[in-house]
Amino acid sequence: MSAPLLDVRNLSVTLPFPSGPARVVRDLSFSLQAGERLGIVGESGSGKSMTALALIGLLPAIARTHGEIRFEGRDLVALPEPERAGLRGARIAMVFQEPMTSLNPVHRIGDQVAEPLLIHGRADRATARAEALRLLDRVGIPRARERLDAYPHELSGGQRQRVMIAMALACRPALLVADEPTSALDVTVQAGLIALLKELSVELGMALVIISHDLAVIGAIAERSLVMYGGAAMEEGASRAMFRAAIHPYTRGLVGASPGRHAVRGARLAAIPGTVPSPDRLPPGCPFHGRCARGTDLCRDMPPPFVGGPASRAACHHPERAP
Structure with missing residues (x-):
């Protein structure tokens, strides 16, 4: 093994x-x-x-x-x-227990999902935003393109948790x-x-x-x-x-x-x-x-x-x- x-x-x-x-x-x-x-x-x-x-x-x-x-x-x-x-x-990535307090309430969803890619130098802003859209769609967020510019309070608890998963998966x-x-x-x-x-x-x-x-x-x-x-x-x-x-x-x-x-x-x-x-x-x-x-x-x-x-x-x- x-x-x-x-x-x-x-x-x-x-x-x-x-x-x-x-x-x-x-x-x-x-x-x-x-x-x-x-x-x-x-x-x-x-x-x-x-x-x-x-x-x-x-x-x-x-x-x-x-x-x-x-x-x-x-x-x-x-x-x-x-x-x-x-x-x-x-x-190593983590999905935290409470997405309402783990997501930043004043930042848009797309920016938060793209952030790990930018921090770790995996993509420029345009590529990171496109990847954020792909990830939101992959984790099952409905109308993912519209949700890119939404704020956390506009999503349900289950959707916020899926956003957390998308963020965690950004850098694979x-x-x-x-x-x-x-x-x-x-x-x-x-x-x-x-x-x-x-x-x-x-x-x-x-x-x-x-x-x-x-x-x-x-x-x-x-x-x-x-x-x-x-x-x-x-x-x-x-x-x-x-x-x-x-x-x-x-x-x-x-x-x-x-x-x-x-x-x-x-x-x-x-x-x-x-x-x-x-x-x-x-x-x-x-x-x-x-x-x-x-x-x-x-x-x-x-x-x-x-x-x-x-x-x-x-x-x-x-x-x-x-x-």
């Missing part, structure tokens, strides 16, 4: 809290081949978005990063910011990071965006990291999935097979709390007790200790080893048997 396009090794991100520094991403490792689609799933506060920001190099200035993010053979953590800025938008990146790209959209629009991202990944040979709290979204688009909690990896495997045969109690909890096609009408979904604790209050061992019915003193005090299951590997002292 060829070297991975993206190889994350023991990534940790530390932020200051009133009680002192705490890790919001904890010793995270995963890899991604060119053209592969990886889903990262977990509750709010599990470290998904911080992982995305670490990949793209947009963490807040107060963050401290340790470990390696090797992209096309280069460690992005050690790369000087001018060189990393040259990759951002050109080789090798890796696209999409952070909750379908949040706050109705299910019909969600389905269209999922199909578009999957189609573009295949068409362009582009690797995709898609982040979501929605297992249905992840299962529909990602070949592999990584389940995070408390900034750490809980379980990783082939998406649909892992969700059917999860061995980590947290993954089982997420699956049980998600409505499925075969759910009994009127039946209550299972809930994971408690809430995600603040990163500065996590135990030294498994971060899920305290909400886990199988948790012991060993789980609280010792980081769990990775153990293999029929469809995944999980960081757990007491994994469940696959159904």
Whole structure:
């Protein structure tokens, strides 16, 4: 097998809290081949978005990063910011969670889609505008020529998200990071965006990291999935097979709390007790200790080893048997 396009090794991100520094991403490792689609799933506060920001190099200035993010053979953590800025938008691009705040409200849509081409010297203004029109049409914006001179507030939420995708694709990146790209959209629009991202990944040979709290979204688009909690990896495997045969109690909890096609009408979904604790209050061992019915003193005090299951590997002292 060829070297991975993206190889994350023991990534940790530390932020200051009133009680002192705490890790919001904890010793995270995963890899991604060119053209592969990886889903990262977990509750709010599990470290998904911080992982995305670490990949793209947009963490807040107060963050401290340790470990390696090797992209096309280069460690992005050690790369000087001018060189990393040259990759951002050109080789690695991102679709942010909220397009209304990510798009500039006073700039026209066409100018914003063309901007990456101009910044990275890929085209002159006339060529960049023509490419912006092509991209808007490609991502399914109706009456794309008219939308070139529209402002973000004149588009629907789903259309704004498609504009964000067009901007990200302008320089044909090798890796696209999409952070909750379908949040706050109705299910019909969600389905269209999922199909578009999957189609573009295949068409362009582009690797995709898609982040979501929605297992249905992840299962529909990602070949592999990584389940995070408390900034750490809980379980990783082939998406649909892992969700059917999860061995980590947290993954089982997420699956049980998600409505499925075969759910009994009127039946209550299972809930994971408690809430995600603040990163500065996590135990030294498994971060899920305290909400886990199988948790012991060993789980609280010792980081769990990775153990293999029929469809995944999980960081757990007491994994469940696959159904």
